[in-house]
Amino acid sequence: MWSYAFKRAGTTAVTLLAASVIIFAFIHVVPGDPIYVLLGDTATPDQIDALRHQLGLDQPILLQYLTWMGHVLEGDLGRSIFFQAPVLSVIADGAETSILLATMTMVWVAVIGVPIGMIAAVRHGTWLDQGLSGGAMLMASIPTFWVGLYLILIFAAWLGWFPSSGYPSIFEGGLANLRYLVLPSLALAAPNAALILRLTRASMLDVSREDYVRTARAKGIRPWQVVRRHIWRNALLAVVSAFGFTFAALLSEAVVTETVFALPGIGRLVVQSILRRDYPVIQGVILVIVVVYLLINLIVDLSYRLLDPRVELQ
């Protein structure tokens, strides 16, 4: 277990280094320039050159990379060109929104996707199964922004039950501010719950065809007992790994939802930063997202072992 963890840490470090090179190169290959965006329409070439020099953007790319990497290794992701603030604090502020949104979304996904997937599997082949599977297809097909706009229209503009947009931190307004995330998390949960529903159903159907399940049924154990004791836990493996990756993906995939609901999250931050070419923020955010992906990947692999002692970690 420990030697496996060390090995994984080594490959993670190499992956991170490669990712940092790719991120940096990609961002600087894209045309455009933060200086033009910063100074606006009437900046003269002299003003542009002078400010580029001030910000070190006239240095060779390799030198810029090495400088940035040196700071990253010291735990400093640099300063945002636009916010004039440390990238780490900008990301931390956005992370609160993104993590809470992803968590609330995963709660909806678990509450909606898993039980309904189980019901569809247990009632396999019936009209109920077909109805639930069809509904899941529909949920997975409707664009998130469309769902989001209608949720705003109905529950915010017409009924006034929830705020239409924005998110003040829970550290400022208390847990009541979580109500700002209800509609966006529902919009984001719709397609993901549908996927988990279908995965749960398929996984349970696979397991239910195993010999030991047939034996359990032959022994006369009640259907729900068979599901609870024999099918559910074994079917859980695939669902758990899907949960892990869905959570990680939500941090970056939430960009459309964050834009529609004007949420100050990581997704919107990175898109706005790309539009403005705020290099330090783009590099910092993508690096953090890569780290989160790798960590979740590791946690998922390790949890396999906990869920199924037969799994060998190599």
Added chain:
Amino acid sequence: MRYGLSVLMRGAIVTATALFLNAQAGAARLLREATIGEPPPLDVMLTTADVASVIGRHIFETLYALDSTYAPRPLLAESDREEDGGKTIVIKLREGILFHNGKEMTAKDVVASMTRWGSYGARGKLLMAAATSVEASGKYEVTLKLSAPNGAWKTLIADVNGGLAIYPEDIATNAGNKPIEQKDYIGTGPYKFVEWRPNRYVEVEKFDGYKPVQEKGDGFAGARVAMFDKIRFIPVPDVGTRVSGVQAGDYDYAEMISGDLYESLSKDQSVQVQRTNAPIFGLFFMNSKQGILKDNYKLRRAIQTALDKSQALRVAFGPKDLWNAEGSIFPKGTPWYSAEGVSGYSAHDAKKAKELAKEADYTGTPIRLLVSTNYQAHYDEASVFTRQLADAGINVQMMVVDWATLLKMRGQPEQWDIFVTHHSFSPDPLLLTFLNASYPGWWDSPEIGTLRAELIKSTDPAARKATWDKIQALIYEQVPVMKVGDAYTYDIASPKLKGLNPNGPAFWNVSTK
């Protein structure tokens, strides 16, 4: 056990309700404005970004301000006089004006700000390129000496947008060409900077030491009275969310709403529509430095002759209330309105365009049109014109990029033949970007050089207007730019707000009904 659970549940509900009510409280004196996006740093002297100006004008002030007719009126200045035929300008400052750090504004602060603005300000060169000296001639008096008179000097320093905002002396002196830090956002405005939460909001609060001028508020001029304790400028890039937010009461004001929603929102009781009193106008810049259009005025006129501007405006802006196919660079009702040359504005004559193109020796070479998708109107106009030009046998290749890329590419003359942008309303021709020879497009023919110098030097309004008429005629002859037409943007606000500013979002003198 069950009893314990019910007690817990009830406790949780009570706590949640209390937290909810707590979150609702305390917002009575807060105004929430949904902006189109995050601003660049609020060093308004350096940037011409509108979103920075909207926030910045609450914090920073100028010596003069534009009233609702876009005429300059004293703000931090008390009075002025011109000497030496207009080459010496003496400005007397108001006394007792405090910066947000508690220090009094004096001539030293104005001189330092003017010096920095002249070196690095976005529009500083327009006035300060001709400055021979600027000095404090008294504690509350500044003397600016120019090598030649400038007929528009007061207008050129009457807006914070890339303009002469007055900073404390030490901040202006130490800043150089780098945007000032947030800790140095210290101005004299009715609101002072509190904090900038990246990706969340910029917050300003009422400045108790503010001393308004005596005149009644009018546009950006006159008395500025802060009626709200705080204002939050919240970036909401999606227009649908801005609209829903005002309808739901989550924002009090939202900027730049799209034309397709205008008619429905005009009938909507949950919002009030605020149309700007001055139009922006689309501009297609021709490359005067390099490429197929360089000095080829006949081909440029062929391009303009092929176009129907109304069609493009309809596609880009929607309802007729929001646009006007007007050939005069300045709209009707302004002192600069002119009919010179406008017969060539929107002929939509493909046959004549073909003839002109033939005379210009045009053989179908692709004309590269650089346009951004960040502004939908730009893209819509370019698409319509590309189609119309194809009908006239003129081969246009659209190069569609994002705004940051366009800003960089347009500075490289080998990359494009035409680029698309829009221009905000200008109170004086000298503020028009295409009259600046170093602005991409680089219009600097001998004819415009002569007329530009004439326009700058003349101080007589009638003479300046006559010069402007000649310039507009030259614009239609040499076609350095093609004007698409006037477009009136609009914002929406909560019906509870009163005293909204016709010049644009500015929240002094604004209160709730």
